[in-house]
Amino acid sequence: MDTTQRTDQQRSADRRRRELLEAADRVVLRDGPQASMNAIAAEAGITKPILYRHFGDKGGLYAALAKRHTDALLDSLRAALDAPADRRERVEATLDTYLSAIEARPQVYRFLMHPAEGSQSDQGFDVGKHSAPLLRRMGEELAQVIEERLDLGPDSQQLARVWGHGIVGMMHAAGDWWLGERPCSRAALVRSLADLLWGRLAAAGDRVGGPGF
């Protein structure tokens, strides 16, 4: 029949698409984010136009590639966020999950966040349109959790969104810096960030001699 036929073709196309994505993944992880479409096609054992038929343009390939990793990461984060534990523990678990992820696969992480810092020229994937989505999605996700779980009085929704994006940004920037310099253990970083979120900034005493920061 028509439908079964269509389904078969669909299946085959989807399988192919997945294979191509895996090839692309390998290349990106090996050559860095400035992997060329030619290189990806070669790795997949085919040539450029096929990639374009499947993904439209480079942005499409990137988006498909990023979505896989992004979804996986978001699932882990959701799990940590939903664990049965008290608030501080959840926050620490979530931070730790994120940091573990970027620590375990820094190449993936760098690809998702800083696509175009490859070796030679700047022929890479672009960020702007795509790295934002990851951060934004995490921010919105967190905002939703915050708003669901916390009693923040009036304007709780807006407050939650600000906090969601703010906390995600904090996590991201601190993680990025930490991944580059490795100034301390992961646990220490998690603790320091949680302390910050827990108001230690406000509670800290002034240093001798000044009005304090």
Add this chain to the structure above:
Amino acid sequence: MDTTQRTDQQRSADRRRRELLEAADRVVLRDGPQASMNAIAAEAGITKPILYRHFGDKGGLYAALAKRHTDALLDSLRAALDAPADRRERVEATLDTYLSAIEARPQVYRFLMHPAEGSQSDQGFDVGKHSAPLLRRMGEELAQVIEERLDLGPDSQQLARVWGHGIVGMMHAAGDWWLGERPCSRAALVRSLADLLWGRLAAAGDRVGGPGF
């Protein structure tokens, strides 16, 4: 003499360099970050090779361009951070200064942070190598201020650095999101972020029915 001659030439070269940078600035602000070297050269009334003689490559031009804006922004932030007021006021003033800057010149901001989200292809400046520096510099700067002013007990230096980068990241991500969606006034955003830093996350009560976030 030799020295005076050299000085004259140096001066002339520097002036030229500044002119070129201003032209580049205009083009980048007009055409977005994917401005081509040709376009910049044309705006400056000259041709490509001269740009390359002055800045080496596109990254060099970018770096020079970014340094101007980055330095200016950092100066403003330092001023806000050093103002004679209590801690909370300073934090709010600093946040507000940053947000005012990105609000006043979003194009500059987007250029510094998300260079490659132009219209057509991805021929833009690259981020990774350069956007990091701005965030990193802000983070280190803030870390230094924190460490100077606050009594954080043992490990104060590391804690200060974590916080510096974390707070800067929070500011950056929230600002980025805010700039795109404009969900509230600048003052409200500043207040929300300061509240977050002031431990309201830890202090908030649980919503009915759950163990709380």
Add this chain to the structure above:
DNA sequence: AGACTCGTGTTACCGCAAGTAACATGCACG
């Protein structure tokens, strides 16, 4: 069986931007 469609694959090309070589010109200095 033979024509038709359709998905998959190819080669060969266009356009465009980064970056470079080689050549021209104006100006100070011996």
Add this chain to the structure above:
DNA sequence: CGTGCATGTTACTTGCGGTAACACGAGTCT
């Protein structure tokens, strides 16, 4: 005057993203 030397040019190469145009193979319709 000729010799550097900075400044400027045109014309080129290379490498990328992206796109025709064509070729083959497998099922489908009559």
